[in-house]
Amino acid sequence: MHSVEVKKLNKSFGKTVILNDIDLKMKAGGFTVLLGPSGCGKSTLLRLIAGLEDVTSGEIVIGAKDVTLADPKDRDIAMVFQSYALFPHMTVAENIGFGMKINKKPSEEIERRVSEVAGLLQIEQLLDRTPAQLSGGQRQRVAIGRALMRKPKVFLFDEPLSNLDAKLRGEMRLELKKLHLALDSTIVYVTHDQIEAMTLATEIILLNKGIPQQIGTPYEIYNRPQNVFVAKFVGSPQINLLKGTLIKHKDEWGVLVNDIWLPLGSYVFTQKPVEGMKVLYGVRPEHVTQSPLNSHFQITLPLTAFEMTGSETLAEFELSGQILRAKLDANIDVKDGDLLCLHLNLQNVSLFCCATENRV
Template sequence: MHAVEVKKLNKTFGKTVILNDIDLEMEAGGFTVLLGPSGCGKSTLLRLIAGLEDVTAGQVVIGDKDVTLADPKDRDIAMVFQSYALFPHMTVGENIGFGMKINKKPKEQIEKRVQEVADLLQIGHLLDRTPAQLSGGQRQRVAIGRALMREPKVFLFDEPLSNLDAKLRAEMRLELKKLHHKLDSTIVYVTHDQIEAMTLATKIILLNKGIPQQIGTPYEIYNQPKNVFVAKFVGSPQINLLKGQLQQEGDAWGVLINDIWVPVGDYIFTEKPTPGRKVLLGIRPEHVSQSPLNSNYELELSVSAFEMTGSETLAELDMHGQPLRAKLDANLDIANGNNVALHLNLQNVSLFCSATEERI
């Protein structure tokens, strides 16, 4: 069953097209992440689902109900915003219970439900404090708690962690994952942070300029990108894209990069390969290392630049005029110009057409 569907959805502001004929399905019980760069249309899509923006054309369906023209309050959704949107003059308990209070629920029922939600989010000891007395992470828990009070069909999160520092973001990611598991709830979550998307999502919808570029699991998005945009957007350091041309040696296919022939082994082509076709060979930096384990190709290259990060050394090497980024040992003693023996794991490479930038 699909918790949310959008059908032929369009949104324009004046002559500017934000979303163009979008068809998407978000499963009940899933954690669907709308991922993409700033201005790609992901927050607009979320606001259309929530009813905070008017649809130009198309349909929004929640459950089995067409809610395209329905008010936000009639969509059985709860939304958590980036800015927390807490009432500063109310306590944590009053903020969490506000929705039930305006719906004139009995005081005892409100207090019981507030305590249940606060305990679930580990903020039960903060109920008498005001937002000004809370940390950023605690304020975000209060905002989530207020959404949980409604027990809706769908939770909508609009970049809820972007105002937190790196440590708090990591902690809140884990808490959100636990919360989703406990509640078995349906979540649609907007972010531009690929780490949030990869760690939280059961399904990622990667958008660019209002168009879905790829829809899939985190594994599929990362290891089987459909085009160059997807390959470059996900992963840090960014994927290596080496220019070359397809060449066959016996029964084996590979990519000729200048005078280096790199075999692609068991790579599954999406279309019949042809010799001489200009391609981009995608290989992620973590698959270029000093370790021979799981490696099926070795070469020696010169170091152009490097960074010590503590846990590893990020290096850029010269592959006959093309840069090749690698993740090397943390305690490696190197300098610019040094030659380093490298091992390439070619099991998860990607091949893209140079002209269309689509996976082949």
């Protein structure tokens, strides 16, 4: 397995800057997910690593080898695209073994490798079928199987599940996770889907406008966002961000939201707190509940809107002129205007400076 490193990497198309002087290292054996909104540069970065695009400036290192100017075939990588790109007139076995065939490998070796790969992906029963006879999930497995034939040190996945329906995406996420455990390879995976990123990644690189916003484990990205963009991009429903003023009350730091003081509990500041700073008090909806918690703050608020989804009730409350979203029990019997007692989990609060939008 190899690590993948980019150093001072820039990519522009004419005057349009896509990637801006970035330094990243994707760990050997890791499942690194490049996450971000459309147009953030994640697919361009993957194509640069693959050698499908030329860099404007900077270096790409795979393992200990500088491959910035190397041909794709010399980078010891395999790529799986969003489109399956299967040959419609070939069987599954022929599609999987095509690369070895054009490299004039012995037919016995091709058959053996195809059988091994089909077994790993659990598609042995599909080898005699053509792509037209396969479901979307099966076609994606065949595309992955073709990549596996090369035994590369690095796999590159460019939004491979985006063409599948929700049920199939869930099934394929589980299969990809199992596949990573079975392979002795590094995976770099592009997606705009935060659920894919959170469930698959050992490390997430969250990009926006060609610049990494935060690099960390799914837990770190979700629970310790480094800025407002990260906090808002990850999580559904979106995090609550209440505008207020940082003040100290009876030797305890908190945020005054108009006329309501919200404590910070044992919050760990990233810098020395300054009284009077304008801040955003961040708390995720699932951390606003009706159940008392170990570290909580109790508040009674009027219900302004709610949605029953079956597994939970998504609710909105009015907190001193601002909206506070919460996830409540599925079977709660409420109506608009009801006053409900809520508990804010102070162990999962985030605080951001209004001026910089960075974590405080």
